[in-house]
Amino acid sequence: MTVLTHIKNEPAEKSAAKDCDSIVVPDKPxxxxxxxxxxxxxxxxTMQGMPLGLAAAMPIILQSNKNVTYKDQALFSLVAWPFSxxxxxxxxxxxxxxxxxxxRKSWLIPVxxxxxxxxxxxxxxIDDMLPETGKPNIxxxxYVFFAAKLLAATQDIVVDGWALTMLKKNNVGYASTCNSTGQVMGVMISSVFSVLLTSEDFCNKHLRSVPEKGGIVTMRSLFFVWGIIFMFVTxxxxxxxxxxxNRLEDDHVKLNIVQNYSLLWDILKLPSIRIIAVALLTAKIGFAATDSVSILKLIDAGVSKDNIMMIHTVMFVIKIVLPLVVAKYTSGPKPMSVYLKATPVRLVVNVALLALVYYTPKLITVNGVVDVPMYYYALLIFILSIHDIISNIMSVSTVAFFSRISDSRFGGTYMTLLNTLSNLGHAWSSSVxxxxxxxxxxxxxxxDPDNNCSTTDLQNTCKTNGGDCVIxxxxxxxxxxxxxxxxxxxxxxxxxxxKNLQIKSPSHWLVNVKPPTPIKEDDKNDKNTYSVIVK
Structure with missing residues (x-):
């Protein structure tokens, strides 16, 4: 395909060589x-994280309504699709x-x-869609949250691409720090405010000396304030x-839509990207059961859902601060080394959580009554803290690696491709x-030893006869x-x-280009306009 590039008055052969071979990745941020x-x-x-936090919190709000079924929850879960x-x-x-x-501003401002x-x-x-009494309009x-998630996903594409050129080249590794910390801050602000501060029970128990009706804020007022803030900041x-x-950059290339989709395929054909794709699509298998099921098993064992939510709220602080602490390691030239060092620790946490789930019924049950002792919560917070810290370090390291290898000429497409592969790796392994x-x-x-309790009818039969389905x-x-x-x-x-991929020459991650030649008669007077072939 033929595209435009601007080279600062350099000979064609020299600039082509420069594009492919002589780009240096600074190692001192x-x-x-x-x-x-x-x-x-x-x-x-942070602004991107706020719709994400609201979408994540809404199932909790909906589930507190007795008129909401799991079919309704399944319908609402479709709002997660845009990011994938x-x-x-x-x-x-x-x-x-x-x-x-x-x-980037052409998209950022309207979005x-x-x-x-x-x-x-x-x-x-919101009062009509989510009434205090009656069935919500699921x-x-x-529809509304799907649209909000769609806009947030588009903003993510824009900001990921802009980060590659907004920061100096030796600081692009800090983009992952901004991503991880900012997104968690947005998720925390929106989820905590929308769930806890609008809850009458929580506010009366923890925030008020005299009980009152309703939370200290309403959903209606929260959305209004956030809407005004978004408009003002934008x-x-x-x-x-x-x-x-971007036309003044040495390696600038402008592609049309068809060429951009072709570019996407060209990126996937790069040998190193194919290897990275396989790694990303399989990397989360080792942690899938622990990440997706452990908390559900703890709730089944009798641990309060409210207390687990409170613990997760505290974990947000760790997720906000941690990327800033590890930034000097992940913003360097070898962020995947940090990821690889954290992987064995996270595998050990698998065993720790498995042991916790196994012993939880014994630790929190006294004479058949659930009574969770304080030392259990201390143990739970300790293990979950280690899990979240290691998970966050690995996430920051991965995004830092993406930022470092992405071709800034096609930053939005390149970063989105890598992030999509990572998201798909998490999504499919968690679902399975x-x-x-x-x-x-x-x-x-x-x-009845012949009854394996494999269906609802068999389970009901067992219970009707006075038995229990024993695992x-x-x-x-x-x-x-x-x-x-x-x-x-x-x-x-x-x-x-x-380890070897992260130290490869930058040319391994760039789309190959052939030496440029003038493209049009009208452009002969423009010494900076050339035709290049992107393979």
């Missing part, structure tokens, strides 16, 4: 002079823009204004933040892990063991591969 950009990225990722599908429109975001506004408008729409309609909620960015003219638990669990009726083989333990073994095998296979 220094935020001096880059702090305003760092904090702007942090703000943008954003690769479909990432090339459009990279290819279409207004040069006078800026490549964030629409996000603000979504909050204002929710402010005016379909309408799903307008300030539009006015005050000047985007670099949850779905396989029942298949790997074997039960028998205590009064003979717990699928959680089997699955955790299998996943951990697979994780160990994965680590053995990819340890040297990933």
């Amino acid at each position: 220094n935020l001096s002079g880059d702090w305003p950009n760092f904090f702007l990225l942090l703000l943008l990722y 599908l954003k690769l479909l429109w990432a090339p459009i975001v990279d290819a279409l823009y207004v040069q006078n506004i800026g490549r 964030q204004l629409l996000m603000g408008a979504s909050f204002l729409y929710l402010s005016n309609n 379909l309408k909620l799903a 307008i300030l960015i539009a006015i005050l933040k000047k985007e670099k003219d 892990a949850i779905g396989m638990i029942d298949l790997l669990t074997f039960k028998k009726c205590s009064l 003979q083989v717990n699928g959680y333990y089997v699955e955790t063991a299998v996943c951990t073994v697979i994780g160990i095998v994965w680590f053995g296979i990819f340890f040297k591969i990933l």
Whole structure:
């Protein structure tokens, strides 16, 4: 395919060689002079996290309504799809823009204004969609939150691409810090405010001296304030933040939409990317059972859902601070080394959580009554803290690696491709892990050895006859063991591969280009305009 590139008055052969071979990855990050950009990225990722937090909190709010069924929850769960599908429109975001506004601002400004408008729409309609009594309008909620998630996913494409050029080249590793910390801050703000601060029980128990009706804020007022903030911040960015003219960059290439989709395929054909794709799609198998099922098993054992939610709220603080602490390690030239060092620790945490789930019924039950002692919560917080810290370190390291290897000319598409592969690896392994638990669990009726309690009817028959379905083989333990073994095998296979990939020449991650030649008669007077072939 033929595209345009601007080379600063250099001979064609020299510039082509420069594009492919002589790009140097600085190994000494220094935020001096880059702090305003760092904090702007942090703000943008925080704004991105707020719709994500609301979408994550809404099932909890819905489940507290007795009129909501699991079928309704399944319908609302479709709002998570946009982040897994954003690769479909990432090339459009990279290819279409207004040069006078800026490549990234052309999308960022309207998208964030629409996000603000979504909050204002929710402010005016949330009481009808989510009444205090009666059945919520699940379909309408799903439509609105799907649209909000779609906008957040598009904003993610834009900000991921902008981060590669907004920060100095030696600081691009800090983009992962902004991403992880900012997104968690946004999720925490929106979920904590929308769930806890609007809860009458929570506010009366923890925030008020005299009980009152309702929370200290309402959903309607929260959405209104957030909508105004989104509008105000976006307008300030539009006015005050000047985007670099990407045409002045030495390696600038402009692609149309068709070429961008072809580019996506060209990136996937790079040998190193194919290896990374296999690693990303299989990396989460080792932790799938622990990440997806452990908390559910603790709740089944009798641990309060409210207390687990409170613990997770505290964990948000760790997730916010941790990326800043580990930034000096993940922003360097070898972020995957940090990931690989954390992997064995996370596999050990699998065993720790498995043991905790196994002993929980014995630790929290006294004479058949659930009475959770304080030392149990201390143990639970300790193990979950280690789990979240290691998981967060691995996430930050992965995003830092993506930022370092992504071709800034096609940043939105490149980063979105890598993030999509990572998200898909998590999504499919988690879904399979949850779905396989029942298949790997074997039960028998205590009064009838021939009744394996495999169906609802058989379970009801057992209970009607006065028996109990006793677990003979717990699928959680089997699955955790299998996943951990697979994780160990994965680590053995990819340890040297990933260590070697992160030190490869930058040309291994760039789309190959042929030497440029002038493209049009009209462009002969423009010494900076050439035709290049992207294979």
